Amino acid sequence: MPSTVRIVCLARALRGFGDGFATIVLPIYLTRIGYDPIQIGFVLTSTLLGTAVFTLIIGVIAPRYDLRTLMIFGAALMTFTGLAFPAFQDIALILLVAFIGTVNPSTGDIGVLVPLEHSMLARSISNQDRTKVFSNYSLVGALSMAVGTLAAALPDLLINNPGVYGFRLMFYAYAALGLGCAGLYARLPQARMTETSRVTPLSRSRPVVYKLAALFSLDAFAGGFAVQSLMTLWLFERFDLSVSAASLFFFLAGILSAFSYPVAARLAQRFGLINTMVFTHIPSNLCLIVAAYSPNLYVACGFLLLRSALSQMDVPTRTSYVMAVVSPPERTAAASITAVPRSLASAVSPALRWGLVDDCFFRPATGRLRQPSKSSTILRCFIHFVMSNHPKKTSKLPQAVRVP
Numbered sequence: 001m002p003s004t005v006r007i008v009c010l011a012r013a014l015r016g017f018g019d020g021f022a023t024i025v026l027p028i029y030l031t032r033i034g035y036d037p038i039q040i041g042f043v044l045t046s047t048l049l050g051t052a053v054f055t056l057i058i059g060v061i062a063p064r065y066d067l068r069t070l071m072i073f074g075a076a077l078m079t080f081t082g083l084a085f086p087a088f089q090d091i092a093l094i095l096l097v098a099f100i101g102t103v104n105p106s107t108g109d110i111g112v113l114v115p116l117e118h119s120m121l122a123r124s125i126s127n128q129d130r131t132k133v134f135s136n137y138s139l140v141g142a143l144s145m146a147v148g149t150l151a152a153a154l155p156d157l158l159i160n161n162p163g164v165y166g167f168r169l170m171f172y173a174y175a176a177l178g179l180g181c182a183g184l185y186a187r188l189p190q191a192r193m194t195e196t197s198r199v200t201p202l203s204r205s206r207p208v209v210y211k212l213a214a215l216f217s218l219d220a221f222a223g224g225f226a227v228q229s230l231m232t233l234w235l236f237e238r239f240d241l242s243v244s245a246a247s248l249f250f251f252l253a254g255i256l257s258a259f260s261y262p263v264a265a266r267l268a269q270r271f272g273l274i275n276t277m278v279f280t281h282i283p284s285n286l287c288l289i290v291a292a293y294s295p296n297l298y299v300a301c302g303f304l305l306l307r308s309a310l311s312q313m314d315v316p317t318r319t320s321y322v323m324a325v326v327s328p329p330e331r332t333a334a335a336s337i338t339a340v341p342r343s344l345a346s347a348v349s350p351a352l353r354w355g356l357v358d359d360c361f362f363r364p365a366t367g368r369l370r371q372p373s374k375s376s377t378i379l380r381c382f383i384h385f386v387m388s389n390h391p392k393k394t395s396k397l398p399q400a401v402r403v404p
Contacts (some may be wrong), residue, residue: 004124004188008117009137011075011184013144015113018078018177019104020148020254021170023228024246026085026103028236029167033089037233043098044229045348050099052344054112059336063329067120067191074113075182078102082175086168102178105229110342113181115335122323122331123191130323131273135265135316139258142312146254153247202333205326209334212322217341219281224346226288231304239297249301253308264313273321277314284310 030040054077062070081101088094102111117137125133151173155166202209228250235241235249260280267276284307291303319335326334 005121005133005137007184007187008120009140011071011181012117012137012141014177014180014184015078015111016141016144017148017151018082018174020145020150020250021152021154021247022103022148022174023105024149024152024232024243024250025167025170026105027229027233028243029085029164029171030094031233032164032167035091037237039091040233041230043094044105044227046095046098047101047103047105048110048224048346049344050101051104051111052340053099055110055115055336056340058112058115059333059340062116062119062332062336067116067332068185068188071113071116071120071185071188072182074102074111074116075178075185077112078178078181079175080178082171082173082178086171103174105227110339110346115332115339118319118323118335119332120188120191122328127324131265131268131316131320134319134323135261138312138316138319139261142254142258142261146251146258149250149254150247152250153244156243202326202330202337205330205334208325209322209330209337212325213338213341216318216338217345220342221345221348224348227346235297239300241297249304253305256305256309257312260309260313261316264315264317267313268317268320273317273324276317277321280310280313 027040027044030043035043058070058074077100081097081103084097084101085094085103088097102113104111118134121133121137122130152170155170232246232250235246241249264276264280267280271279287303287307287310291300291307294300294303322334322338323331
C-alpha cells in the first residue's frame with residue numbers, strides 16, 4: 001500500500017473516532033445546557049449547511065492550490081471546533097461554531113476534508129485498485145467511528161456524575177484529534193494540480209456530475225431525517241436510553257456498517273456499482289420503516305442494526321463511480337460538487353423534522369412519532385429505484401458501471 005494511502009487512512013481513522021463520539025455527545029451536551037429539540041435541530045442544520053458551503057469553496061479552489069495545505073487547514077478547523085463548542089452557550093455563537101466547524105452529525109463521511117482525501121487517494125492508486133482502496137478507506141472510517149461511539153460513554157465510566165464537565169472534556173479530545181490529523185497531513189507529498197490552472201474546475205464531465213449531484217441530494221434530503229445525532233436523541237427520548245447503552249448500540253451499528261464496505265466491493269465486481277448502490281438501499285430503508293413502528297426498544301434496535309448492515313454499501317461504490325466518470329484533473333471538483341448538494345439537502349431535514357411534528361414527536365400516544373422516518377424512507381426507496389435506471393439513461397458515460 002502506498003505511503004500516501006496509509007497516511008490518509010490513518011487520518012481518516014482519527015477523524016472517524018472523533019466523529020463517532022461527537023455525534024452522541026453533541027445533542028446530549030446541548031440538552032444538558034438547556035437547549036430544546038427544536039434548537040438542537042437548528043444547530044445540526046447549521047453544521048450541515050456549513051459543511052456544504054466550505055466543501056463547495058474547496059471544490060472551487062482546490063485545483064489551484066496544494067491539496068496538502070488545504071487538508072492541514074481542514075484539520076485546523078477541526079481543532080477550532082473542539083475548543084469553541086465548550087467555550088460558548090449562547091445560541092447565536094453555538095450556531096456560528098456549528099456552521100464553521102467540522103462536527104459531523106451523521107454516520108456518513110461528509111465534511112471539508114472528504115473531497116480532498118478522495119482526490120489525494122485517487123492520485124496515488126491505479127484505476128484497477130480504485131474501488132478496493134476506497135472500500136478500505138471507508139472501512140477504516142466506519143470502524144474508527146464505531147470505536148468512537150464507545151468513547152462517548154467515557155465521562156460516565158471515569159467520572160462520577162460528570163455532568164456538563166465530562167462532555168466538555170470530550171470536545172477537548174476532539175480538538176486534540178484535529179492536531180493529530182494536521183501532523184499526519186503535513187507528511188503528505190505536495191499535490192498541486194497545475195495542469196488545471198487554465199481550465200474550469202469542471203468541463204467535459206459537468207453534465208454527468210450535475211446529474212449525479214441531483215440524485216445524491218434527493219437521497220440525502222430523506223436521509224437527513226434520520227442522521228445519527230437525531231437518532232440518538234430519538235432513542236433517548238422515546239426509550240429513555242442511557243448514554244452507555246446508546247454508545248454500545250451505535251458501536252454495534254458501526255461495526256456492521258464497516259464490514260459492509262468490503263462486501264460492497266465484492267458485490268460491485270459481480271453486479272456493478274449502480275446495482276450495488278440501489279439494491280442494498282431499498283431493503284435497508286424498509287428496515288427503517290419497521291423500526292419506526294416497533295413496539296419496544298429491542299425490536300427497534302434489531303431492525304436498526306439490520307439497516308446498518310446495508311445502508312452504507314453505497315458509500316465506496318458511489319465514490320468509486322464519481323471518480324471513474326470524470327477525468328483526473330476534475331476529481332476534486334467532482335467530489336465537492338457531488339458532496340455539496342448532499343450536505344445542503346440533508347441540512348434542511350433536521351430543522352424540518354422538529355417543525356413538522358412539533359413537541360409531539362416524542363409522544364407515542366399521538367401516533368405522530370414515526371411519520372418522518374416512514375415518509376423519508378419511502379422517498380429514499382423511490383430515489384434508488386430511479387437510480388437503478390440511471391446507466392440506461394446515460395449511455396454516453398464512461399464504462400465505469402462495473403469494477404475491473
